[in-house]
Amino acid sequence: MRATVRDVATLAGVSPKTVSNVINGVVPVRPATRERVEAALRELDYVPNLSARGLRNGRTGVIALALPDLATAYSAELAKEFVEAAHERGWAVQIEQSGANAERELELISRARTHLVDGLVLNPTTLVGSGVEGDHGPLPPTVVIGEVEPRGVDQVHVDSRRAAREMTEHLLELGHRRIAIIGASDDAVFRSATSELRQAGYEDALAAAGIAEDPALCIAVAEWAPGPAAAALAEHLDRHEAPDAVFCFTDAMAIGAMSALAGRGLDVPGDVSVAGFDDIQGAAFVVPALTSVSFDKRAIALAALTALERRIEDGAAPRKVAIIPHTIVTRASTAPRG
Amino acid sequence: MRATVRDVATLAGVSPKTVSNVINGVVPVRPATRERVEAALRELDYVPNLSARGLRNGRTGVIALALPDLATAYSAELAKEFVEAAHERGWAVQIEQSGANAERELELISRARTHLVDGLVLNPTTLVGSGVEGDHGPLPPTVVIGEVEPRGVDQVHVDSRRAAREMTEHLLELGHRRIAIIGASDDAVFRSATSELRQAGYEDALAAAGIAEDPALCIAVAEWAPGPAAAALAEHLDRHEAPDAVFCFTDAMAIGAMSALAGRGLDVPGDVSVAGFDDIQGAAFVVPALTSVSFDKRAIALAALTALERRIEDGAAPRKVAIIPHTIVTRASTAPRG
DNA sequence: CTGAAAGCGCTTACAG
DNA sequence: CTGAAAGCGCTTACAG
Numbered sequence: 259m260r261a262t263v264r265d266v267a268t269l270a271g272v273s274p275k276t277v278s279n280v281i282n283g284v285v286p287v288r289p290a291t292r293e294r295v296e297a298a299l300r301e302l303d304y305v306p307n308l309s310a311r312g313l314r315n316g317r318t319g320v321i322a323l324a325l326p327d328l329a330t331a332y333s334a335e336l337a338k339e340f341v342e343a344a345h346e347r348g349w350a351v352q353i354e355q356s357g358a359n360a361e362r363e364l365e366l367i368s369r370a371r372t373h374l375v376d377g378l379v380l381n382p383t384t385l386v387g388s389g390v391e392g393d394h395g396p397l398p399p400t401v402v403i404g405e406v407e408p409r410g411v412d413q414v415h416v417d418s419r420r421a422a423r424e425m426t427e428h429l430l431e432l433g434h435r436r437i438a439i440i441g442a443s444d445d446a447v448f449r450s451a452t453s454e455l456r457q458a459g460y461e462d463a464l465a466a467a468g469i470a471e472d473p474a475l476c477i478a479v480a481e482w483a484p485g486p487a488a489a490a491l492a493e494h495l496d497r498h499e500a501p502d503a504v505f506c507f508t509d510a511m512a513i514g515a516m517s518a519l520a521g522r523g524l525d526v527p528g529d530v531s532v533a534g535f536d537d538i539q540g541a542a543f544v545v546p547a548l549t550s551v552s553f554d555k556r557a558i559a560l561a562a563l564t565a566l567e568r569r570i571e572d573g574a575a576p577r578k579v580a581i582i583p584h585t586i587v588t589r590a591s592t593a594p595r596g
Numbered sequence: 597m598r599a600t601v602r603d604v605a606t607l608a609g610v611s612p613k614t615v616s617n618v619i620n621g622v623v624p625v626r627p628a629t630r631e632r633v634e635a636a637l638r639e640l641d642y643v644p645n646l647s648a649r650g651l652r653n654g655r656t657g658v659i660a661l662a663l664p665d666l667a668t669a670y671s672a673e674l675a676k677e678f679v680e681a682a683h684e685r686g687w688a689v690q691i692e693q694s695g696a697n698a699e700r701e702l703e704l705i706s707r708a709r710t711h712l713v714d715g716l717v718l719n720p721t722t723l724v725g726s727g728v729e730g731d732h733g734p735l736p737p738t739v740v741i742g743e744v745e746p747r748g749v750d751q752v753h754v755d756s757r758r759a760a761r762e763m764t765e766h767l768l769e770l771g772h773r774r775i776a777i778i779g780a781s782d783d784a785v786f787r788s789a790t791s792e793l794r795q796a797g798y799e800d801a802l803a804a805a806g807i808a809e810d811p812a813l814c815i816a817v818a819e820w821a822p823g824p825a826a827a828a829l830a831e832h833l834d835r836h837e838a839p840d841a842v843f844c845f846t847d848a849m850a851i852g853a854m855s856a857l858a859g860r861g862l863d864v865p866g867d868v869s870v871a872g873f874d875d876i877q878g879a880a881f882v883v884p885a886l887t888s889v890s891f892d893k894r895a896i897a898l899a900a901l902t903a904l905e906r907r908i909e910d911g912a913a914p915r916k917v918a919i920i921p922h923t924i925v926t927r928a929s930t931a932p933r934g
Numbered sequence: 935c936t937g938a939a940a941g942c943g944c945t946t947a948c949a950g
Numbered sequence: 951c952t953g954a955a956a957g958c959g960c961t962t963a964c965a966g
Binding site: 601 | 959960
């Protein structure tokens with residue numbers, strides 16, 4: 259049987275309260291007493307029961323991170339940083355997967371109240387804004403990573419619109435005119451705030467350059483993953499001349515796009531430039547290395563954690579939105595038009 | 597304030613015990629009573645307090661998954677499947693990261709007792725066998741994914757040695773003779789059971805083909821990631837003639853290797869064939885698509901979960917080892933020597 | 935089929 | 951600086 263505070267107290271000849279004081283270190287304890295208690299703690303190999311502590315304190319020390327798909331490189335990198343940062347601050351992390359499904363996102367929020375967690379960091383993909391606001395009972399402390407309609411929830415995100423505009427400008431500066439995007443928002447297929455903002459940034463840049471938008475170049479995909487992106491681009495190439503450049507709304511899709519281009523015998527960047535978004539770890543190692551929108555995932559994790567801690571502390575605190583800076587990292591996959 | 601069973605009982609005009617019976621559905625409850633209770637449950641938006649339940653039952657419904665690095669594609673894919681499968685079976689999953697650090701792996705095992713978890717699935721990288729056995733107090737129910745020295749812990753893994761042998765045979769059949777490996781075991785750098793077994797499989801194939809092993813072709817890396825693999829291969833190419841083929845002990849390293857080869861102007865597979873291990877999602881989309889050892893990550897997740905459930909149920913059950921089948925998937929990155 | 939009581943292990947006022 | 955008591959919310963024998 260595991261030892262309890264009571265066992266430790268008996269062995270050390272003190273009351274449970276004193277043991278608790280030694281463990282939690284809030285109230286000062288006389289050194290001699292402390293030593294006796296610590297010896298007993300060691301001897302009995304005492305490990306606190308966190309269920310009991312959680313029941314008593316109303317806090318479990320566990321937070322949840324809900325992502326659409328842990329197998330996506332971007333999500334995985336974000337999760338890594340988040341878990342690491344959370345551990346450093348003494349939190350344990352429970353992982354939930356929403357499968358890019360709005361209903362499931364809602365369910366996670368309501369389940370968060372059940373599952374021993376003190377708060378929830380949610381990375382939604384769909385336009386879940388209405389859900390996050392919730393008439394689904396009181397929300398647990400929640401922070402959103404990403405851009406959803408502003409509904410009073412704390413948020414952490416990059417400026418997708420500006421970043422997409424800058425990437426499009428980079429491609430324009432290289433002399434590209436017919437620039438396709440993959441991951442466009444399309445009611446019929448997939449709508450997300452992120453997608454709409456990135457597309458808006460793309461349109462901003464085209465408009466500023468006086469280039470008319472060609473709807474055929476806005477390629478929607480059902481899922482932001484390499485396979486669907488490759489398939490969508492291949493289909494596009496079946497029916498249209500190859501574009502000058504392809505700007506993919508994630509690096510994962512860019513890898514799929516590069517595969518589809520290679521499948522048609524098109525050279526990157528000789529025939530078509532390719533750019534991504536997220537600067538995943540693999541971006542620097544694919545051949546050719548991928549130009550991407552880069553930002554510090556650790557910074558996102560830290561900002562989300564800080565926001566969540568604040569929200570857990572004070573549910574009524576004013577809403578905050580943290581914008582994480584980004585840069586355009588140019589690599590071999592984008593080159594001037596000869 | 598959240599409603600408790602007591603509030604529900606009062607509203608429904610029954611005792612807390614009856615509410616509990618309705619919720620847990622073990623003891624039959626008269627339909628009329630059941631309905632009244634369910635109405636009260638809904639009206640009060642009752643959500644059980646899992647800390648209390650955990651304290652009472654000695655089970656939390658949470659298990660931990662400990663991985664070296666969540667940002668690695670293989671780990672991320674495994675985690676995705678594991679979390680999904682665990683949720684389907686009613687478990688929540690806590691994620692821990694060991695950072696490929698043996699001490700940290702041990703710490704996780706001992707901390708598992710603290711952290712509200714009923715059991716632990718551990719994917720160790722280093723030769724942690726001695727730690728898993730543990731004179732560190734009683735082990736929590738633990739299952740290991742991967743190959744460690746057999747010490748009485750339940751395990752789930754692929755047959756690394758056979759898979760590596762088969763991949764090496766594939767490369768030999770293509771006419772390659774000077775086959776390098778990346779991820780070799782090297783006392784000075786990095787030792788792991790997985791590494792040793794894959795290297796042993798490679799050696800098995802060479803021996804069967806009557807080819808003498810060249811130690812220079814066994815390239816060790818400090819971390820099984822694209823960057824270190826690319827650097828190690830580049831350094832190798834500085835000092836040696838290019839090998840016929842490179843067999844990387846993970847796909848992540850294979851991507852790094854392909855990058856290094858491209859950096860030297862070497863064509864894959866024209867000049868050098870490249871093979872990996874794990875068949876990560878990106879393997880099919882890199883250019884050229886990567887030949888790899890493939891296995892069902894979902895099957896690993898399910899086997900680990902089943903083993904853990906069994907172990908939680910019966911700590912004294914005999915040890916079991918589940919071997920997950922693999923196949924060699926050949927893609928464009930490996931081709932016959934012309 | 936249902937009720938009243940006890941207790942899981944912890945910590946927090948309340949006294950000293 | 952320390953002790954004795956109470957209670958967090960749940961479920962499980964124990965009675966009826």
